[in-house]
Amino acid sequence: MDIWGQTEADIRLEWGPEGVGVLGGACAVLIIVDVLSFCTTTDLVLGNGGRVLPVRWRDHRGEDAAKERGAILAGEGDWTLRPSSVTEIPSGTLLALPSPNGATLCDAAATTGAEVLAGCLRNATAVAARATELADGAPIGVVPAGERWGIDMHTEAKKFGPLRPCVEDQLGAGAIIAALGDYGRPSPEALLAAIAAKAIDIAEALTECSSGRELAAAGHANDVTLAARLDTSSTVPVLRNGILEDL
Numbered sequence: 001m002d003i004w005g006q007t008e009a010d011i012r013l014e015w016g017p018e019g020v021g022v023l024g025g026a027c028a029v030l031i032i033v034d035v036l037s038f039c040t041t042t043d044l045v046l047g048n049g050g051r052v053l054p055v056r057w058r059d060h061r062g063e064d065a066a067k068e069r070g071a072i073l074a075g076e077g078d079w080t081l082r083p084s085s086v087t088e089i090p091s092g093t094l095l096a097l098p099s100p101n102g103a104t105l106c107d108a109a110a111t112t113g114a115e116v117l118a119g120c121l122r123n124a125t126a127v128a129a130r131a132t133e134l135a136d137g138a139p140i141g142v143v144p145a146g147e148r149w150g151i152d153m154h155t156e157a158k159k160f161g162p163l164r165p166c167v168e169d170q171l172g173a174g175a176i177i178a179a180l181g182d183y184g185r186p187s188p189e190a191l192l193a194a195i196a197a198k199a200i201d202i203a204e205a206l207t208e209c210s211s212g213r214e215l216a217a218a219g220h221a222n223d224v225t226l227a228a229r230l231d232t233s234s235t236v237p238v239l240r241n242g243i244l245e246d247l
Helices: 016-024 038-047 060-068 102-109 124-135 167-179 188-199 202-208 210-217 221-227
Strands: 011-013 029-033 051-056 094-099 115-119 140-144 237-240 243-246
Touching: 011 167, 011 188, 016 029, 016 102, 016 140, 029 102, 029 124, 029 167, 038 051, 038 094, 038 102, 038 115, 038 221, 038 237, 038 243, 051 060, 051 102, 060 094, 094 102, 102 115, 115 124, 115 167, 124 140, 124 167, 124 237, 140 167, 140 188, 167 188, 167 202, 167 210, 202 210, 202 221, 210 221
Parallel strands: 011 140, 029 115, 029 140, 051 094
Antiparallel strands: 051 243, 115 237, 237 243
């Protein structure tokens, strides 16, 4: 009996890389949710007609491969992991976007055989609709990325502390699950996330949660504002040949 795979449910939720591992083998679709900030930034890039190449965090081989594919590596120009940096990114841009959570999980999910989507609050309903089409009645797995204690975004240190379940990804996952509607039976983990997303003021929660306060303290409050805009986008990032495209 597979206790951890939530095999009794049609809509499943589990956190981080372990969530990808436990859900990936049995779900037709995996939706990676990293609201602050990978999936929000991806939504904005694709909304402007660009594409995103997810790159595992501090993976120089991945960065080299990105350059071979003609991608512009985030951080080497005006565009970074911050959503506000890509609001006017030119159409046609292929942005290689490293992140310790969302990008790393997308790359891991690609090895499971499931269809991989990147979801956030901005595109929750659109992603849910596309996941329903792709899954065609088979189970859907939603994987909130969470944060990691101890990661320093400004150094080369490969330090990955324990996972910190976070408000923003819980709500992003919940908004997507709520939008899945009557697709099928949600696991208790999935149901709890959906209830939370319906019961709370999302913009207020993102502003006041630890992750939102951290970004605001660093002068990036606008990134939180952009991320909190529920269902303002119809973009659906689908992973094809290692690249997230609006398909």
